[in-house]
Amino acid sequence: MTGSIDLIIGAGPSGLAVAYWMAQYGINARIIDKRGTKLFRGHADGLRSRTLELFDSMGFAHRVMEEGYHAAAFMFWRPDGKGGLQRTGQQQSSIHASSPYRMALLTQGRIERFLLDAIRGTSSLDVERGVIGESLSYDESLENDPQAYPITVQLRTLSEAEATPAPIPGTCPYHPAPDDRDDLIQKRKHEVGTVETIRAKYLIGCDGAHSWTRKQLNIPFEGSHLDHIWGVMDVVPITDFPDIRWPSSIDGPHGHLLMITREGNIVRLYVPLQEDDEVVADSFDRSTVTLDMLRERVKKIMAPYDFDFKICHWWAAYQVGRRLTPTVNKGRMYLVGDAVHTHSPKIGLGMNMSIQDGLNLGWKLGLVLKGMASPSILDTYASERHQLAQKVLDFDQRWGSFFLKKAKQKQQGLVVSQKEQDEMQAAMQEAFVENELFAEGHVAFYKASPLVHKGSTAMATHLVAGERFPAALIRNQADGQPWWTTRLLKSDGRFRILLLAGDVRRQDQQSCLSAISDRLTELLKRFTPPEQKLDSVIEVKAIHSAPVDEVELSDFPPIVRQFDENEGWDYSKVWSDSECFWDQQCKGNAYELWGVDRSKGAMVVLRPDQHVGWMGELEDVAGVTEYFEGIFHEVKP
Amino acid sequence: MTGSIDLIIGAGPSGLAVAYWMAQYGINARIIDKRGTKLFRGHADGLRSRTLELFDSMGFAHRVMEEGYHAAAFMFWRPDGKGGLQRTGQQQSSIHASSPYRMALLTQGRIERFLLDAIRGTSSLDVERGVIGESLSYDESLENDPQAYPITVQLRTLSEAEATPAPIPGTCPYHPAPDDRDDLIQKRKHEVGTVETIRAKYLIGCDGAHSWTRKQLNIPFEGSHLDHIWGVMDVVPITDFPDIRWPSSIDGPHGHLLMITREGNIVRLYVPLQEDDEVVADSFDRSTVTLDMLRERVKKIMAPYDFDFKICHWWAAYQVGRRLTPTVNKGRMYLVGDAVHTHSPKIGLGMNMSIQDGLNLGWKLGLVLKGMASPSILDTYASERHQLAQKVLDFDQRWGSFFLKKAKQKQQGLVVSQKEQDEMQAAMQEAFVENELFAEGHVAFYKASPLVHKGSTAMATHLVAGERFPAALIRNQADGQPWWTTRLLKSDGRFRILLLAGDVRRQDQQSCLSAISDRLTELLKRFTPPEQKLDSVIEVKAIHSAPVDEVELSDFPPIVRQFDENEGWDYSKVWSDSECFWDQQCKGNAYELWGVDRSKGAMVVLRPDQHVGWMGELEDVAGVTEYFEGIFHEVKP
Structure with a gap:
């Protein structure tokens, strides 16, 4: 049996964010991941202003700026009444006076690269890949002893076959960035099949929406499982749609299409896989979705513009689940990121929330593990991040309702007048502006706590205790x-x-x-x-x-x-x-x-x-x- | 006997610049270097605006901007007449409207890193380290046959001892950047002692001021060997001199001191090792110079401010040689960079000239080797770069004369009045402004040639054929x-x-x-x-x-x-x-x-x-x- 100060389960962005702090504080931590390699393509891709500010403080924002797409405006497209589509508005980001960054788009694979490099720059902490947890037990009687190891976890080292996700049909071969090449080769700390029992002072479950840790802790994942099935794909589009290199949306007669411009010549497309009047389709089986179904849906919505592709980097079909755990921890075992909250990927907040969750918990844990601060400061992880997760879900619901409303109207056979359409677009743009500071992470609503003193603000009238320090x-x-x-x-x-x-x-x-x-x-x-x-x-x-x-x-x-x-x-x-x-x-x-x-x-x-x-x-x-x-x-x- | 399209001797900045183009054009080239590892510290450090523009076009200017010091002004210090020193002027760079870059300072070791990464990003070309040329022969009769290999070179693989330069006494241990760590380990393509004879279509000698290639070609290195001995050192200064983090100069009663701010907390200092009245000191033996002699000289010149250091990254004693070869090639064998021209390092042009030489020759060679262009375009390498090297030597002479004049006056016991001092400083500042475009590489004086058509300029009145395209x-x-x-x-x-x-x-x-x-x-x-x-x-x-x-x-x-x-x-x-x-x-x-x-x-x-x-x-x-x-x-x- 080996000991570890803390064990991080999952090496996605949230797990790496926790590990970043362990490296900074020099904590003897371990981090495992069930996949045999890091992620290279697909999954999350949106980085909000505040996340980039944090990356700047971590020393690698310039790498995102060099490689990513920088989003400063969003284009709206609607039917032109003559069977075609027309550009009906442009929403510009308004935050450029108060931050060096606006939203950037770059695959999660590169963000993991930058986080891994930052960790390696200051420590020997490295991800143990192809490793899963098999059992977890917790001795509550040891909870209040800072020197004790109340957590016992059994880990197993997977074979290459076990640790390799099934290939995604229709995707093109991957040409890794030069600095990602070494990571294509699967490495193991222990021999395949090794079962290791380790004890830990703290456990951090960063293992995603289907979190193994969450299930072990018996923490429920509450919320709705929405039935609408969406397709998402990262492709190199072959199209004459004029705004294909701007983030944009089409609200056409055959449904809604969201296009997110990405690094290189990639575009991410989000498309509903049913027509609007099939919103609740119980008979629709997600496993039957193919890449060609996504292609055909986009073709239909984007008509009369051409659309096709030969290069697809990644795709998936998903059902939006808007879910939240009622608590973020059980004793010294914490959940972070998607293990706590899921919502629609279309609002571009997922990776930001996960990274900021991990960063929020990580530094507090670092101070506690070094014996500098009382474990009670860890309570602020819940009070700061759980309320924010709830707000993100509310925000998601509000955005989703715009699409839902439209779908309902159509489902009920209502004729939507031009005026109603204009009003809805105006309402969406208003919501965008209202929510921009929130979406970009410039407001976080952290409450009073030992870490946040809310007193007089007369001497700094534009600063708010609990909020980020405005960049200058x-x-x-x-x-x-x-x-x-x-x-x-x-x-x-x-x-x-x-x-x-x-x-x-x-x-x-x-x-x-x-x-x-x-x-x-x-x-x-x-x-x-x-x-x-x-x-x-x-x-x-x-x-x-x-x-x-x-x-x-x-x-x-x-x-x-x-x-x-x-x-x-x-x-x-x-x-x-x-x-x-x-x-x-x-x-x-x-x-x-x-x-x-x-x-x-x-x-x-x-x-x-x-x-x-x-x-x-x-x-x-x-x-x-x-x-x-x-x-x-x-x-x- | 093996064949190689072209052989590059020397993997400093100029050799890597040539290799960069070989990688871009997909030429099967080889590049050797006598040192067992890349450079990590010391040597050149100044990057002018034009070099950074070229780096931007090569994809890595952002790495210099992230790591380097950005110089935008220069401070002048002189005696205050009361036994102390005073700041007497500030010279600001004026080129910021016409380029994204001003001068940046960063060790040559990092520049080599960035060049190596750029080469690896597009090709499998890699430097063969610990390899020297032992003999060179050239068959002139084959010179005009593009398919022929007129050059025969014998190479030998060195042992680790042979390929490791002597340690520099007094320097601190090196902590490499994370991405330089792998390069600390010496690797060899062949076993130590292997002698290999290779034939090449072209040979590029990028092997520095003491170029082995130049000696083999029997090309003389003409010019003066100036007797003044200077010390140069990269240290972390312990000082209360107010402008230690600005590029600055002190013209004090005990001599001239040039300080160049660098990355992190490093400062490079250039200091004459004799008092001004010992200008021509035949008895002074450069090999007897110690780091403590440099320290004591700087202490004396910087007084009454404190100066000392405990951390020294690199130092050297050198005599300025202002030299130029009369020609840059013999048939298909070319010289590049310091093998062609040397001058004072204090003007901050050396690495820039070397890189730009290599880049200038490299793309022309690439086009010729791919059979796309006639070998006659290679003649423009001489016509463009040789005249510029002469201009750099003239520029160096002009700058040097300011210090020399001052030294002479002192040597002759002349009392230099305040007015004369003021005039000289004004003259220096005027020369700085006059020469800024030249020093920053914004003018290059390339003549008419098949590659430069000098015709009407009425349609683009601020463009000059032969010059760089102004950045916007x-x-x-x-x-x-x-x-x-x-x-x-x-x-x-x-x-x-x-x-x-x-x-x-x-x-x-x-x-x-x-x-x-x-x-x-x-x-x-x-x-x-x-x-x-x-x-x-x-x-x-x-x-x-x-x-x-x-x-x-x-x-x-x-x-x-x-x-x-x-x-x-x-x-x-x-x-x-x-x-x-x-x-x-x-x-x-x-x-x-x-x-x-x-x-x-x-x-x-x-x-x-x-x-x-x-x-x-x-x-x-x-x-x-x-x-x-x-x-x-x-x-x-």
């Missing part, structure tokens, strides 16, 4: 380079105190900074192991509002200008919200974005996931102290 | 995405005809386009093997000046809208010079940048290296035909 382009004081905050606020496991130091040319701001520097040093010492660097648990950064050229780094106190005997002064902690002559995007307006007075500033605490945990006046060291006392164990000298 | 941000017609021309004009081996189609909403422009489409199709057929796609030798792209939304892709003729039976329509060939609502950098002003009338447009031919080969009126198919007739062999039907 600011300049490094030492070298003047403009960086997005998403990049400089790295996902490296640390909390951050941001001293929005205001106009540091003023004597009163300088005095204030000096005074709080000493007090913050004392605060950091209380929570940082004495053998570690003072900024290893909580890092203090300053972002002032004076021009880079008018102050010097040496004007700043030691807390943001630490000295290392090997590496000299730290140049990464002082930043300026000012214009940059060679980058027009860098306008020096971050303070306005955050709603902070340029003269006197404010203080903000960011959690390791860059959500605002606390905010107060620049000099409110007492307040920030109280916040951290609620999270961290004081170190013993 | 334009939008794809099919999906509206903004792309820099440097990215969309890929270095894939093809010539390109750019139809700057003007305002295609106008009927006269539409008629003109239709007419030339058919004639250009005929032209392409003459030079494209019948079994290949029509755009495989020369690609036609259109860049029109109408807004994306006001025209449809289907408005364009077949030459820029090709149909493939497997992949459907080609969406990569029609572009619009218009504004983009989500990208403020994309202003729709490319026609103005190129000096082209927005209504009636122009036609431009770009060579595979994106230099302008020909330009004329939009309808001038006769002119463009004549240009290509001078380069390509007509294919036999």
